[in-house]
Amino acid sequence: MNDMDDVDGMDDALALLLDEGHLVAESVTSPVLPPVGGDSVDGVEDALALLKPERAGAAGGVGVEGVADAAVLVSAGATGAGAPSAGGRGQDSDAAEGVEDALALLAPEQGAETPRTEGGGDGGGPVGPVDWAGAREIAAAAGQDARPRTERVPLAAALGRVLAEPLVALCDLPSFDTSAMDGWAVAGPGPWTVRDGSVLAGRGAVAPLEDGTAVRIATGARIPPEATAVLRSEHARTGERPGLLAADRGLPHGQDVRPRGQECRTGDRLLPAARVVNPAVLGLAAAAGYDELGVVPRPGVEVLVLGDELLATGLPYDGLIRDALGPMLVPWLEALGAEVAAVRWIGDDAGALRRAVAASTADLLVTTGGTASGPVDHVHPVLRAEGAEPLVDSVGVRPGHPMLLARLGAPLGSPAGTGTPVRHLVGLPGNPLAAVAGLLTLAEPLLRGLLGLAPPVPHRAPVDEEVPGHPRDTRLVPCVHREGRLLPLRYHGPAMLRGIAAAEGLAVVPPGGARPGDEVEVLRFPWTTPG
Numbered sequence: 254m255n256d257m258d259d260v261d262g263m264d265d266a267l268a269l270l271l272d273e274g275h276l277v278a279e280s281v282t283s284p285v286l287p288p289v290g291g292d293s294v295d296g297v298e299d300a301l302a303l304l305k306p307e308r309a310g311a312a313g314g315v316g317v318e319g320v321a322d323a324a325v326l327v328s329a330g331a332t333g334a335g336a337p338s339a340g341g342r343g344q345d346s347d348a349a350e351g352v353e354d355a356l357a358l359l360a361p362e363q364g365a366e367t368p369r370t371e372g373g374g375d376g377g378g379p380v381g382p383v384d385w386a387g388a389r390e391i392a393a394a395a396g397q398d399a400r401p402r403t404e405r406v407p408l409a410a411a412l413g414r415v416l417a418e419p420l421v422a423l424c425d426l427p428s429f430d431t432s433a434m435d436g437w438a439v440a441g442p443g444p445w446t447v448r449d450g451s452v453l454a455g456r457g458a459v460a461p462l463e464d465g466t467a468v469r470i471a472t473g474a475r476i477p478p479e480a481t482a483v484l485r486s487e488h489a490r491t492g493e494r495p496g497l498l499a500a501d502r503g504l505p506h507g508q509d510v511r512p513r514g515q516e517c518r519t520g521d522r523l524l525p526a527a528r529v530v531n532p533a534v535l536g537l538a539a540a541a542g543y544d545e546l547g548v549v550p551r552p553g554v555e556v557l558v559l560g561d562e563l564l565a566t567g568l569p570y571d572g573l574i575r576d577a578l579g580p581m582l583v584p585w586l587e588a589l590g591a592e593v594a595a596v597r598w599i600g601d602d603a604g605a606l607r608r609a610v611a612a613s614t615a616d617l618l619v620t621t622g623g624t625a626s627g628p629v630d631h632v633h634p635v636l637r638a639e640g641a642e643p644l645v646d647s648v649g650v651r652p653g654h655p656m657l658l659a660r661l662g663a664p665l666g667s668p669a670g671t672g673t674p675v676r677h678l679v680g681l682p683g684n685p686l687a688a689v690a691g692l693l694t695l696a697e698p699l700l701r702g703l704l705g706l707a708p709p710v711p712h713r714a715p716v717d718e719e720v721p722g723h724p725r726d727t728r729l730v731p732c733v734h735r736e737g738r739l740l741p742l743r744y745h746g747p748a749m750l751r752g753i754a755a756a757e758g759l760a761v762v763p764p765g766g767a768r769p770g771d772e773v774e775v776l777r778f779p780w781t782t783p784g
């Protein structure tokens with residue numbers, strides 16, 4: 254049992270906070286956490302990242318902790334074969350690879366910056382590894398390159414959509430001179446002779462008001478022609494002389510009259526294109542005469558979930574596990590503005606994957622799993638067979654580095670020639686946190702581009718504590734905000750979901766890590782409010 258569970262009323266997210274920055278050691282050695290066998294490769298890399306300052310002679314305890322962490326990780330991996338809860342088979346080889354990877358990272362030439370490759374590559378060859386920021390730029394540009402389209406939807410269906418064209422006033426606002434208050438419309442200086450009747454909101458034309466006269470008027474009613482001001486009821490004196498109205502203060506010309514066109518004139522641009530329609534925009538559009546709005550069509554997305562090991566329901570058994578990505582990605586993609594047309598469970602069948610890719614008419618295909626080079630990792634071979642153009646093929650980011658982006662040809666059976674829509678495929682790694690990293694690194698900028706949205710203004714915040722980095726790659730770490738500072742969460746291993754489920758976003762930790770107080774970018778989740 255996790256001792257955190259004992260703390261009554263503790264916020265779920267806070268319960269996941271890292272203690273004293275022991276990101277790596279916590280996930281491997283803590284007696285209250287299950288051992289994490291499969292993460293030993295990443296773990297060793299992370300741990301060795303901690304060694305670097307020590308080797309470079311940096312002062313402080315980080316390097317010392319790093320040494321301990323690295324030793325713990327290597328021994329955990331090496332002895333893991335005998336510990337069923339640590340993953341059982343495969344531990345020895347994981348550990349060996351881990352050590353090799355780790356040693357490779359220590360070599361000076363390996364410590365060099367990941368080369369940043371520009372989009373296009375040399376004659377369509379693999380484009381990668383690309384650094385994290387570069388990958389996002391390529392994805393955004395790929396989306397922006399797609400042909401802009403517009404569809405008209407009724408106002409009630411436009412919430413959350415993106416304006417495809419500027420919102421232009423279809424009428425003056427207000428569309429007639431309007432009384433801003435309940436009281437009397439008056440003509441000229443007082444006192445005024447009161448005319449019979451009342452002018453109410455929503456009524457048709459009213460007779461002109463003669464100089465020296467007044468008529469009762471309601472807020473929102475049309476100002477009678479020739480009226481010069483509105484006298485509020487509470488400022489009026491009546492009864493001093495029958496039928497005569499006076500003001501208890503000066504009444505400037507135009508007082509409490511909203512003149513026609515005060516807010517806008519017909520044809521004025523009220524909002525630029527590419528604004529997300531929120532409830533206030535709907536109100537403005539309605540006031541300005543709109544019954545429907547021209548919005549950018551939601552990019553159509555198909556999700557192809559790969560892997561023979563996946564179950565749709567029930568408890569894991571016999572090496573089978575629950576599909577965590579189908580249930581997570583559909584609403585997440587929709588929150589990013591996509592319309593998910595289908596989720597298909599393809600298994601590890603290369604032929605089925607190729608047929609699904611070839612036939613799909615979606616703007617974006619998102620695959621999960623199968624991005625690496627294992628015996629049943631079919632994404633790369635299928636893309637090659639389909640003649641797809643790789644735009645990004647692996648990214649300098651942890652987790653998620655095998656993620657990829659490719660431009661696809663026309664769907665099967667589509668007429669040759671003009672009008673062929675551009676289709677893209679984002680390949681997400683199978684490990685769930687790695688898949689989220691791919692979603693936010695490649696799919697989100699691509700979708701924003703397809704929607705005509707500019708890249709978001711980066712949100713930055715200082716980290717509350719030391720966050721270890723990878724020596725060459727960016728790290729994406731689940732985090733929460735507390736009092737303006739970012740706290741990284743534990744359970745951040747590539748195969749884990751606990752951290753991300755409690756998180757408000759992913760902290761973008763630069764190569765080498767972040768020191769307490771360093772500002773880092775945060776990729777906020779669509780459902781978290783700015784803070």
Ligand SMILES: Nc1nc2c(c(=O)[nH]1)N[C@H]1C(S)=C(S)[C@@H](COP(=O)(O)OP(=O)(O)OC[C@H]3O[C@@H](n4cnc5c(N)ncnc54)[C@H](O)[C@@H]3O)O[C@H]1N2
Pocket residue numbers: 558559560562563574575576577578579621622623624625626627630652653654655681682683684685687747748
């Ligand atoms: N020789 C190497 N092997 C691996 C490398 C590498 O660099 N060299 N990278 C590792 C990393 S990092 C990742 S991430 C994975 C990426 O692998 P794939 O994209 O091919 O994913 P799979 O092998 O299909 O699955 C990985 C892992 O995730 C689980 N998974 C897959 N789909 C789901 C799902 N829908 N819901 C829940 N879990 C899922 C799957 O069972 C595996 O455990 O490759 C490493 N290997």
Ligand code: MOO
Pocket residue numbers: 295650651652653654655682684687688747748
């Ligand atoms: O760490 Mo992998 O990069 O789990 O995606």
